[in-house]
Amino acid sequence: MVTLESIKAQKDKIAVVGLGYVGLPLAVAFARKVQVLGFDISERKVRELLAGVDSTGEVNPAEFPAMSLEFTTEPSTLSGARFIIVTVPTPIDENKSPDLTPVISATRMIGENLSRGSIIVFESTVYPGVTEEVCVPILEEMSGLSCGVDFKVGYSPERINPGDKVHTVDKIVKVVAGMDEDALNVISSVYGIVVNAGVHRATTIKAAEAAKVIENTQRDINIALMNELAIIFDRLGINTKDVLAAAGTKWNFLNFTPGLVGGHCISVDPYYLTFKAQAVGYNPEVVLAGRRINDSMGKYVAEKTIKLLIKNSRVVQGSKVLILGLTFKENVPDIRNTKVMDIVRELEQYGVKPLVNDPHADSEETRRIYGIDLVNLQEVEGVDAIILAVAHDAYREVSTEALLSLAGNDNGRGVVVDVKGFFSSEEVEKRGLTYWSL
Numbered sequence: 001m002v003t004l005e006s007i008k009a010q011k012d013k014i015a016v017v018g019l020g021y022v023g024l025p026l027a028v029a030f031a032r033k034v035q036v037l038g039f040d041i042s043e044r045k046v047r048e049l050l051a052g053v054d055s056t057g058e059v060n061p062a063e064f065p066a067m068s069l070e071f072t073t074e075p076s077t078l079s080g081a082r083f084i085i086v087t088v089p090t091p092i093d094e095n096k097s098p099d100l101t102p103v104i105s106a107t108r109m110i111g112e113n114l115s116r117g118s119i120i121v122f123e124s125t126v127y128p129g130v131t132e133e134v135c136v137p138i139l140e141e142m143s144g145l146s147c148g149v150d151f152k153v154g155y156s157p158e159r160i161n162p163g164d165k166v167h168t169v170d171k172i173v174k175v176v177a178g179m180d181e182d183a184l185n186v187i188s189s190v191y192g193i194v195v196n197a198g199v200h201r202a203t204t205i206k207a208a209e210a211a212k213v214i215e216n217t218q219r220d221i222n223i224a225l226m227n228e229l230a231i232i233f234d235r236l237g238i239n240t241k242d243v244l245a246a247a248g249t250k251w252n253f254l255n256f257t258p259g260l261v262g263g264h265c266i267s268v269d270p271y272y273l274t275f276k277a278q279a280v281g282y283n284p285e286v287v288l289a290g291r292r293i294n295d296s297m298g299k300y301v302a303e304k305t306i307k308l309l310i311k312n313s314r315v316v317q318g319s320k321v322l323i324l325g326l327t328f329k330e331n332v333p334d335i336r337n338t339k340v341m342d343i344v345r346e347l348e349q350y351g352v353k354p355l356v357n358d359p360h361a362d363s364e365e366t367r368r369i370y371g372i373d374l375v376n377l378q379e380v381e382g383v384d385a386i387i388l389a390v391a392h393d394a395y396r397e398v399s400t401e402a403l404l405s406l407a408g409n410d411n412g413r414g415v416v417v418d419v420k421g422f423f424s425s426e427e428v429e430k431r432g433l434t435y436w437s438l
Helices: 004-008 023-031 043-050 061-066 075-080 101-112 130-143 181-191 205-236 240-247 269-279 285-295 297-311 340-349 363-370 393-397 400-407 425-430
Strands: 013-017 036-039 069-072 081-086 118-122 151-155 174-178 199-201 320-324 353-357 385-388 415-418 434-437
Touching: 004 181, 013 023, 013 075, 013 101, 023 036, 023 069, 036 075, 043 069, 075 081, 075 101, 081 101, 101 130, 118 130, 118 181, 130 151, 130 205, 151 181, 151 205, 174 181, 174 205, 181 199, 205 240, 205 269, 205 285, 205 297, 269 285, 285 297, 297 340, 297 385, 297 415, 297 434, 320 340, 340 353, 385 400, 400 415, 400 425, 415 425, 425 434
Parallel strands: 013 036, 013 081, 036 069, 081 118, 118 151, 174 199, 320 353, 320 385, 385 415, 415 434
Antiparallel strands: 151 174
8 A cells, every 4th residue: 555655755656636726736735745746637737737837826837847746638647646636626517416527537537547555535525425435436446446455545625725825735734534544544644744734634534525515614604694784784774894894893703794605615515515415304494595695696786786877877778887807706817606707697687788807817718618708907988887896906906086987977977886895985986986885
């Protein structure tokens, strides 16, 4: 069986399958210490990495030449690694049920190229039971080997926060689990090579799988509460930001704010938990209620924008609305499952023309995935409303004078909808614009 010593002695490699926001930083962290094989099915991504380009912005490609790091799209190379980490995405389908296709495909490929004595660690977010009940049978079928005898498995939930340069791989406590004590010891010691914050040894693989889904479920529910409160306070004519500032002076008040909840974690992971809960006969009311609220916020912001346009004597049909930000969170290029598109699609239903700007999003990818063309902010003029959807640092350069020049024509008052409370309401309203914040 692979050991920490065999990896350190370069007799065995670590392979990371899936080189996205999770896999690439992990592969780079390990490659500073030991030999690493980075695998991805995307030929474009591997070409970029070989050329020293990281489209995620998570790592510094200038470090690659000094590392023991190999990039490939060739599955057969996995047979040369005996510690394999799976970091492929786990999305949901159109019915909001778990889509295990990427995990199953990766598992099949690993099984076809599995060497005796290997340990496979899954990091992809799954519901409790997937590693042992779904992945292990596939590995055995494709390899002809026996789990527990010829190879072993474990689970270690990823905790990467895209765009966060403070809470990096080495600074986040790593939860690890193994199918038995021997596997757990190896997995724990291997991750210990790069994780300075320490390793938490979970009692079972299912406990580690469950820990991952509730981390983001808890955050989702807390944000849903803030979103519901924001809707209530808006009807009461109370500024939500003022309320939270006052309540936040208590030592145990949790610091959450309202907003759009998209991306590939917080808005997805709860559905993995609810799927499993319903499979065992329990209807998770609180979790699903939180999801319904958060999934409705894009529509709510769009409808509020329409009401403000009407209130300010703007003709809705044919009006133009500039949307600042498309990615699922600030200062990252990831547009997967962004809830800004809910605003775009809802505005289009009213005959509004949305103009979307984002300094981080890739224009080609945006066109391919969503069928929209990003606009250059310097080329936009004469809009009826501006929606600040994503609080990119780049938008700090947008002055209130710039907002006025964009939306301050004589055809009624222009509207600024500030989803993130990014601009100063007083400064915006001084310029004669209508300001509203979630």
